[in-house]
Amino acid sequence: MAQIKPSLAKGTRDFSPEEMEKRTYIFDTIRTVFRKYGYREIQTPSFENLGTLTGKYGDEGDKLIFKILNSGDFWEKAVPTDRDLHSAPKSGSNGFSSKSLLPLIAEKALRYDLTVPFARYVVMHQNEITLPFKRYQIQPVWRADRPQKGRYREFYQCDADVVGSESLLNEAEFVLIYQEALSSLGLTDFTIKINNRKILAGIAELLGKPELIVDMTVAIDKLDKIGLEGVSNELIVRGFTEGDVEKLKPVILLKGTNEEKLARLKKVLEGSETGLRGIAEIETVFEYLSLLSPADGGLENPDCQLDITLARGLNYYTGCIFEVKTNQVAMGSIGGGGRYDDLTGMFGLKGLTGVGISFGADRIYDVLEELGLFPAGAVQGTRVLISNFDEKAERYALPILQQLRKNGIAAELYPTAAKLKKQLAYADARHIPYVILIGEEEMQSGLLSLKNMQTGEQQKLSANELTGQLFLAQGL
RNA sequence: GUGGUUUUAGCUCAGUUGGUUAGAGCGCCUGAUUGUGGUUCAGGAGGUCGUGGGUUCGAGCCCCAUAUUCCACCCCA
Numbered sequence: 001m002a003q004i005k006p007s008l009a010k011g012t013r014d015f016s017p018e019e020m021e022k023r024t025y026i027f028d029t030i031r032t033v034f035r036k037y038g039y040r041e042i043q044t045p046s047f048e049n050l051g052t053l054t055g056k057y058g059d060e061g062d063k064l065i066f067k068i069l070n071s072g073d074f075w076e077k078a079v080p081t082d083r084d085l086h087s088a089p090k091s092g093s094n095g096f097s098s099k100s101l102l103p104l105i106a107e108k109a110l111r112y113d114l115t116v117p118f119a120r121y122v123v124m125h126q127n128e129i130t131l132p133f134k135r136y137q138i139q140p141v142w143r144a145d146r147p148q149k150g151r152y153r154e155f156y157q158c159d160a161d162v163v164g165s166e167s168l169l170n171e172a173e174f175v176l177i178y179q180e181a182l183s184s185l186g187l188t189d190f191t192i193k194i195n196n197r198k199i200l201a202g203i204a205e206l207l208g209k210p211e212l213i214v215d216m217t218v219a220i221d222k223l224d225k226i227g228l229e230g231v232s233n234e235l236i237v238r239g240f241t242e243g244d245v246e247k248l249k250p251v252i253l254l255k256g257t258n259e260e261k262l263a264r265l266k267k268v269l270e271g272s273e274t275g276l277r278g279i280a281e282i283e284t285v286f287e288y289l290s291l292l293s294p295a296d297g298g299l300e301n302p303d304c305q306l307d308i309t310l311a312r313g314l315n316y317y318t319g320c321i322f323e324v325k326t327n328q329v330a331m332g333s334i335g336g337g338g339r340y341d342d343l344t345g346m347f348g349l350k351g352l353t354g355v356g357i358s359f360g361a362d363r364i365y366d367v368l369e370e371l372g373l374f375p376a377g378a379v380q381g382t383r384v385l386i387s388n389f390d391e392k393a394e395r396y397a398l399p400i401l402q403q404l405r406k407n408g409i410a411a412e413l414y415p416t417a418a419k420l421k422k423q424l425a426y427a428d429a430r431h432i433p434y435v436i437l438i439g440e441e442e443m444q445s446g447l448l449s450l451k452n453m454q455t456g457e458q459q460k461l462s463a464n465e466l467t468g469q470l471f472l473a474q475g476l
Numbered sequence: 477g478u479g480g481u482u483u484u485a486g487c488u489c490a491g492u493u494g495g496u497u498a499g500a501g502c503g504c505c506u507g508a509u510u511g512u513g514g515u516u517c518a519g520g521a522g523g524u525c526g527u528g529g530g531u532u533c534g535a536g537c538c539c540c541a542u543a544u545u546c547c548a549c550c551c552c553a
Binding site for chain 2: 007008010058060061063064113141143145146147148149150151152155156157158218312324332333334335336358359360361362363364387389419420421422423424425426427428429435437439440441449451453454456458
């Protein structure tokens with residue numbers, strides 16, 4: 001077989017032991033918070049039937065789904081339809097259009113997010129689950145996107161969703177989950193943006209163009225990037241009039257505290273029942289928040305801001321929308337979510353509402369790395385290495401090795417009687433904080449040498465004393 | 477999917493108008509130190525210059541294709 005130069009597929013990464021320890025630290029931190037708020041873990045398969053995923057993420061999203069080629073002689077079984085034969089193919093003359101060919105050669109695809117598989121799960125397990133059902137899920141997802149910084153083709157999402165509960169308490173709790181998890185990870189300056197699709201719908205309605213809500217939102221979402229003028233241009237390109245743009249300006253440029261923004265919006269949206277309902281929802285969320293975190297002042301909490309220019313996943317969100325950004329480094333959003341009134345509807349279970357959030361673990365990793373926020377404790381490897389002088393010392397060390405492990409101390413014995421220099425260099429490279437030296441002298445006295453690799457100090461202790469001391473040092 | 481950018485030692489990067497044997501720092505290996513790492517000193521190994529074509533007497537450098545990285549758009553975690 002021809003030798004092939006080793007390489008990674010575009011947008012994928014290997015994770016070394018140290019990276020895995022840090023990643024696990026992130027997952028564990030988020031998991032702990034999810035569990036604290038009553039969410040329970042599920043997992044779903046890496047790939048789903050193609051039909052489960054297509055049509056859920058919009059045209060753009062569909063293009064980014066990784067499809068899995070059928071096994072066997074799929075080509076033999078693929079038969080063009082009359083329609084394919086009559087429409088002129090762009091290239092070649094196999095009789096297919098790429099759209100009609102796809103379902104014939106691929107019937108499976110890698111999951112694109114965790115929300116749609118969750119919706120499928122809920123529908124399939126509706127008779128076993130008790131509503132409201134709160135689940136979290138930490139698994140990789142795949143997108144055939146063009147990679148960039150903080151954008152990978154394989155990455156982990158940490159999702160928490162609840163279905164079967166209309167209560168806005170869920171939304172409020174998600175804000176708290178974000179605050180708690182991100183703070184626990186050491187982030188100090190981040191913004192949780194909140195908006196409501198109904199407010200956006202109300203605005204579009206007042207302009208007399210409810211059908212253009214997506215265009216409107218996509219345009220004003222770019223305010224940060226292209227400025228007011230850019231947004232105005234984009235709005236006009238997307239079918240709005242100069243007059244519409246004038247009416248929109250005060251809304252787009254809305255400033256002040258959440259309270260002030262809400263007060264102004266209330267006036268603007270007086271004529272829209274939908275819009276007012278959106279405002280009422282946001283107000284309720286803020287009210288819950290203030291009751292849940294009285295010390296922080298709730299409504300004035302700087303971490304949660306009403307942002308009317310926030311647009312997200314408009315394909316299925318219907319109520320509150322969230323997005324989390326860190327202000328400490330340049331990075332896309334590190335989390336997002338929202339409410340969807342009828343996610344399970346597309347799988348035949350009508351009228352079940354859901355709301356959820358997602359953490360982008362890989363982006364959080366990049367942020368923590370850039371800020372140097374991983375605590376020393378995040379990388380917890382071997383605590384103590386026992387040196388290996390010769391065969392006799394090795395045999396002497398084995399019971400001690402197990403004694404350490406029985407006490408929960410991660411310990412290893414250097415596997416060969418290499419030069420001590422090499423053994424210590426190994427401990428150093430692995431950041432092992434302690435080394436036990438056992439030579440002729442130690443075996444005779446029964447007092448082992450314990451070397452602290454950080455200070456270089458050595459002391460002589462019996463095996464029992466030593467185990468006790470290392471056990472106590474674990475917590476530090 | 478569109479436009480641009482990057483790729484040279486394990487890592488981070490130099491490399492002049494195309495010209496002998498492609499360099500540095502860090503890391504790695506060996507020794508000074510027979511039972512002491514992280515400091516110091518001496519020595520050493522390591523490259524098909526992303527890959528495949530082409531131009532040329534001669535290519536790391538020029539041309540074409542392709543992969544990859546990062547960036548902008550699109551979209552998103």
